[in-house]
Amino acid sequence: MSWKIRRPSPSTLLLWCFMTTLTASEALGAEPIRYFLRFPAPQTHYVEVEARIPAAGKAEVELMMPVWTPGSYLVREYAKGVENLVARKADGSALEAVKSRKNRWKVATGGADEVVLSYRVYGRTMAVQANWIDSAFAMLQGAATFLTLADGVARPHEVVVDPAQGWKQSVTSLRAAPGGKPHHYVAADYDDLVDSPLYAGSPAIYEFTVDGVPHVLLNEGEGGLWDGPRSARDVEAIVRAEKAFWGSLPYERYVFFNILGEAGGGLEHKNSTVLMGSRWATRTRASYLAWLNLVAHEFFHTWNVKRLRPRELGPFDYENEVHTPSLWVAEGITSYYDRLIVRRAGLCSLAEYLAGDPPSAGEDRTINDIERLQTTPGRLVQPLEESSYDAWIKFYRRDENTPNTQVSYYVKGAVVAFLLDARIRKATDGAKSLDDVMRLAYSRYSGDRGFTAEEFQKTAAEVAGADLGDFFRRALRTTDELDYAEACGWYGLRFGRDKPDKKAEADKDKPAKAWLGLTTKVEDGRLMVSQVKRETPGFDAGFNVGDEILGVGEDRIPPGQWSKRLEAFRPGDKVSVLIARRDRFQRLEIAFGLEPPRDWTLEVLPDASDAQKAHRKAWLGE
Incomplete structure (x- = not known):
């Protein structure tokens, strides 16, 4: 050890x-x-x-x-x-x-x-x-x-x-x-x-060496809850997997600052990273996997961003905004590889990898990047390169309308990387991959110079031995829907709906519940609308963020009873909802809808061919 x-x-x-x-x-x-x-x-x-x-x-x-x-x-x-x-x-x-x-x-x-x-x-x-x-x-x-x-x-x-x-x-x-x-x-x-x-x-300090290079995991706030030795073993496994990916370690010493202060997030640095999380995270599988994904993400930045960077990001101008269309490379490709590295390091199962990210704030279920993208209306409004360029004024300044008007360069960037990887593998009959693109780009453009958007795309086309111009145009500069058929076909995957649990099986004859698509919260004893997505009955009915829901028909709705009261209605039912908007009463006439099924969950084809199985194993490093 x-x-x-x-x-x-x-x-x-x-x-x-x-x-x-x-x-x-x-x-x-x-x-x-x-x-x-x-x-x-x-x-x-x-x-x-x-x-x-x-x-x-x-x-x-x-x-x-x-x-x-x-x-x-x-x-x-x-x-x-x-x-x-x-x-x-x-x-x-x-x-x-x-x-x-x-x-x-x-x-x-x-x-x-x-x-x-x-x-x-x-x-x-x-x-x-x-x-x-x-x-x-x-x-x-x-x-x-x-x-x-x-x-x-x-x-x-x-x-x-x-x-x-x-x-x-x-x-x-x-x-x-x-x-x-x-x-x-x-x-x-x-x-x-x-x-x-x-x-x-x-702090608690854990040290390990990889190829003779010292690494430090600093855990602040373990509090008798966080499993320090386990986290050190798994961080070392991630370091070894990413060193195998890139071929070498480009630093003399590396520090993982892991601040267990019940916050969240990570930020990459050239020879270190700052991570924030909960001291309880090693106690549940989902929260610990989320932390491992964060470690893999920030450590991948050691190469992709800190040394291989879009040209616009250096030399640093600390006093002015610096715009680039290539954050989908810096963050999106890194987001594609973070969970993939955790899988290649043997720290999660295939099912866990395909399921996607564990639940985060505002979510109650595991969700993959494709599902997150395809259920975001903003994907049809904002192109990926524009999302990157406007990061300074939009991505970090989210509001209630963000899902309707924006797409994340992390999320869509990761999905585009997934599709690009599969396209390169298919074009070269499995001989090359996005891994090779990243290594070639690193050998050419890491250091002071950086890469332009055109240079990175040409490097990908060179590795693929194919013209990728139309792929990049559609994926980066339009809001056209992405095509998943090629990638799923190559890896032997398909999209399927969530499997019904036992309770759902017992209730299979129960009528479908009514759905408005609103996100609500109880604030100061009031039931408030906190988000209204496009393409939902709530949006069509005219609900606004900030509306206080008071009643349905002639009946008052107690703030904590909204979900329970909705169980009394069925898709297609029409009712009048009493709201207060800017302290004035108003009625909205609504028609309940049927909640869309989860059509974007990834699963393995049960009858995948031997070739598809081989492609999938090569991709996952099995």
Whole structure:
């Protein structure tokens, strides 16, 4: 067994002694910016930052803080967390610091060689793109924490951490600074700093090596519920499966930050990832599979996005939106491979893989990407490349009408990848696949250059040995329905309806229930409409999000009785529903419909041919 658990032990802090030390990076290039992080009262959710900024005798320096962070395409205005910013000379004399833009500050240096900047950052957002600080631990994101010079000069950045009292360890993917001092790290440049989240606290640490490369799984908040050893074994299996996919590991050390704070999400970094989940997740199969899928997804980004990226995404412009039509490659193809990697690693069954993602918020059943796409009306409104390009203004700004007008580049991107993979396999009689496309694209375009949308599509066509122009045009730039026949035929799959359970069998003679297609919630004791999808009786009847449902006919509907009352009606019944809209009573005349069957669940053909079985095994890595 190649992994082991290491319990952190207290370290002696030598916080200030490195200030006169010349690092290797400094000796070779521009003078570094040096940061000191303290947590004197972490229960107040603040980190105190002192930054020593080289000024080289200039009369004025300008400082910048990012407005977004790579991997999450939304302007988040990180400067809003900065408080009490003051500047002084090294001798303590005050300097004037004024805001010059929403995320910039100018400091009049008075001719000083160094400016000492002090500020506080508030952090109490349990999200992978933000900072969290409390009495137990701190999880800091670079973009949300560190100001830097806005001069465009590449320079090293050093960080020293002073953990709060009782915290035993700091962990980051940054390299340890020369000299071996505890809690002292160095980033090659600002990109490296932003891309290297930092943790301080008292976690459970699990270590394993793959091909001689060290990996760390940091679990914060196990709480006696999370199965740490099991999670470490399975993370190692995923690392090995993805290394086999790509052929090598492109880093010297990798850290999985697994924050068990009852939140969710993941964000990729070059040599690490931040994951958020529930400490209860290892207790049920569905929730644990969801976590494994997240691990596989974020780790796949180590290659696809962090090194093989759309050209538009680099060099990073931290102050402006950066649009690209190729997030379907960055996120969609990664979403296609995450569960597939879990299957290839032997961590889920074929039935679990075909069933799709375990239930998430707002869902009560497992659902695959095809079903999720085909039940989203927005697929007929927004093309896939447009979804990618508009991520900044739409994907991260969802509202009640989002399902009717948008398509997710994660979901449709994954489905297009599934179809593209099958098309390449069929065109080459199984000799090549999308795996080969990703490896070839990586060999050509990883690094500083990146790929254009046209280059990626040409690479896929080259591997397929076929013209894929019409496939990409229809899949990426139109809202035409996708054709699943070729992929299902190649793998020996079909779409089938959910199998009836025992209760349904017992009730098979019971009349069908009425259906409106509304999503409702009970809020402050009121029954409220929270979503209305197109192509439903509720949409046709004129329901609006925000309507309060009060009664049906002449009878009041108690907020918690909506579903039960619907059982009294049948498809085709017509009734009058009393609602309150903006505090005025109104009646809607409705005709109940029949809930559509689940026609997009994938299953194996019971009479699949030997060739189809062989194709499926090759695809799943069996």
